[in-house]
Amino acid sequence: MAEIPETMDAAYVDRLGSADEIRFGRLPVPQTGPTDVLVAVEVVTVNPVDTFVRSGGYRTSTPFPFVIGRDLVGTVVAAGPGAAGFSVGDRVWSNSLGHGGRQGSFAQYAAVPAERLYHLPDGVDPVQAVGVAHMAATAWLGLFRHGGVRMGQTVFIGGGAGNVGRAAVSLAVAAGARVIASAGGADLDRVRAAGAAFVVDYRDPAATEQLRAAAPGGVDLHWDTSGHHDFDAALEVLADGGRLLLTAAGPQTRVPLPVSAAYTRDV
Numbered sequence: 001m002a003e004i005p006e007t008m009d010a011a012y013v014d015r016l017g018s019a020d021e022i023r024f025g026r027l028p029v030p031q032t033g034p035t036d037v038l039v040a041v042e043v044v045t046v047n048p049v050d051t052f053v054r055s056g057g058y059r060t061s062t063p064f065p066f067v068i069g070r071d072l073v074g075t076v077v078a079a080g081p082g083a084a085g086f087s088v089g090d091r092v093w094s095n096s097l098g099h100g101g102r103q104g105s106f107a108q109y110a111a112v113p114a115e116r117l118y119h120l121p122d123g124v125d126p127v128q129a130v131g132v133a134h135m136a137a138t139a140w141l142g143l144f145r146h147g148g149v150r151m152g153q154t155v156f157i158g159g160g161a162g163n164v165g166r167a168a169v170s171l172a173v174a175a176g177a178r179v180i181a182s183a184g185g186a187d188l189d190r191v192r193a194a195g196a197a198f199v200v201d202y203r204d205p206a207a208t209e210q211l212r213a214a215a216p217g218g219v220d221l222h223w224d225t226s227g228h229h230d231f232d233a234a235l236e237v238l239a240d241g242g243r244l245l246l247t248a249a250g251p252q253t254r255v256p257l258p259v260s261a262a263y264t265r266d267v
Helices: 048-055 126-146 163-174 185-193 207-214 231-237 259-264
Strands: 007-013 023-028 036-043 072-079 091-094 109-113 154-158 178-183 198-201 219-224 238-245
Touching (some): 036 091, 091 109, 126 163, 163 178, 231 238
Parallel strands (some): 154 178, 219 238
Antiparallel strands (some): 036 109
């Protein structure tokens, strides 16, 4: 393994703001603690949340100079004594840097807490891995950790052709749920191909009526991954006791919540 240099190239900000604040230059290679792993970064990707953090729209600790970026695939070059399971030379991935005081991935090296680092399976293409890691992890967390989806339930996925939306459709179908979804007219077939039982064009004025007809008993989970939330329409489709999952909204999003209707139906 090559000797680790003292400095590295990185994309970083000295203050929060527009994309014009991003700098590219030399920074010290990050120091690692006893439970950290130092990764030589090979591939990164850009997510909307990166722009939220960089702009200040997503309030989180950003010690300056702050390297931006959530995701990476790379190779372990050093591991602390408490970073069990990781050795020099291991291929790894992470999707939770650049947030909560953790420096980001847009650099030649990144210090990753061991609990936020995962082994890259043999034979997996690193570009494909970094491209799906964030959206697939978001879909899994939304459906199963927060949404409590179980086999036989009915799930609505809004924005089913988007990155997170299509991953959510595929994962819900794989878990034995029945999926109904919305998408733009040109993308309906793509969402059906991902396994959705029924797909409606979200621009259709009769979309809510079509969704109610497709799920007469209501949906157990309503998740509009596009971030364009219409709570009145969602409550028309939700079953009593259903779950309404919120994600992907921009920092300035403000949507009225019909509290009484949600409360009295145990949503």
